[in-house]
Amino acid sequence: MKHITSRDNPLFKELRQLATQAQARRKAGRTLLDGVHLCQAYSQQLGAPEICVVSESALANTEVNQLVSASLLDAAQKICLPDALYETLSQVEHGVGILFVVPTPARAVPAALTETAVVLDGLQDPGNLGSILRSAAAAGIRHVFCSNGTVSAWSPKVMRAGMGAHFLLHIYENCDLVEVLNRSKIPVLATSSHTKTTIYQSTLNQPVVWMFGHEGQGVSAALMAKATQTVTIPQQAAIESLNVAASAAICFFEQVRQQLT
Template sequence: MKTITSRDNAQYKDLKHLATSSQARRKAGRTLLDGVHLCETWLQLRGLPEQCIVSESAMHNGEVAAIVARVTADHGHCLCLPDALYAPLSQVEHGVGLMFLVETPQRATPAALSVNAVLLDNVQDPGNVGSILRSAAAAGVKQVFCSPGTAFCWSPKVLRAAMGAHFVLDIFENAELAPLLREAPIATLATSGYAEQRLFDVDLKRPVAWVFGHEGQGVSDELLSLARYRVVIPHLGQVESLNVAACAAVCFFEQVRQNLS
């Protein structure tokens, strides 16, 4: 296990830049997974990280020590930092003191939609994006396509909200959504508070591509016009609309309900 004790160390400076800059994460094609759950899930589904980073005090935590031992046993790279150096890397308040440095998957956008998918049109809140990913993975959705204005999926906030969903989804960033909808051979559904067709009246026992939009403005007019169905989720309370993550969860699990009935 390697140890770094100086803030002036070049490797430490690179890690700190990754921890604090979304632009740096995008450019480097790397991100940091913070906490036992994300690290364990990565090990189970993806294998060794590029580097395991641990604080000195965390080595006294049984769960952390077990993960570090597993990484080192498989000849993975581990880095130990004094608590004072580790703290600026973590964006988790009262975190456990463990993170993985991993490469973010780089995938070319498929030519056409073919399986259950989600298209995110300028969804900007990281918590919403992470919640949508988590619900999508739980409902058996396979692919997620994010427009250039959507929050970066591999940011720390999205990763924490998704709770490991990233590792079972194929995520495509900076995707042009209009061509995908225009050429889609499967059903495409966009949600809108002004739609006349109810979600519950659409046949969802087939592959579906869902389109969800910006928290305030919703799905763009262009994408609404390209979707085969425009649906509304009926509600009884005196509220204007659902949060986009809640809306997505209702849609996904209505499809699950129909396929299980």
């Protein structure tokens, strides 16, 4: 394990850019996983990261020590930082003190959509996106397509909200969603308050594409035109609408329920 103590160290400067600049992460094709749970999930699903960074105090933590010492991480470059330097990288308050630097996958859009997928149009909130990814993975959905205007799926905040779901999904970013939907061989569903058909009246024991949009504006008109069905989620009239992440979870697990029965 290499110990770095200077802020002027070139590797530390590179890590600092990755931690603080979205543009640097995009250019490098890398991101940071912050915390024991995310790092454990990554190593279990995908193996060694490019770099493992720990704080000096974290080495006394049993979980961190076991993870750093595991044979799964033999291929990783291991860096130890004084706590003060480590804290300039981490966005987690009172965190344990371990993070991974990992590559962000670039995937080609499939030639056709034949299994259940999620299309996300312009989501802005990292917590919402991370929650949707987590629900999708839990529901057994593998493919998620994000528009150019959607927050980066691999940003540290989305990664934390996803709680490891990223490593079970195929995430496609900066997609032309109209073109994606043109490739669909299965029904395309969108939620709407302007329909009487509830999600519980829909036939979901088959693959479908789920569409969800911007927190305030919803799905664009161009994409709504691609929907083969709109459904509504019954709720009290006093509440105007559900949070998009909550809506997605209800849709995904109603589909799971129908498939199980």
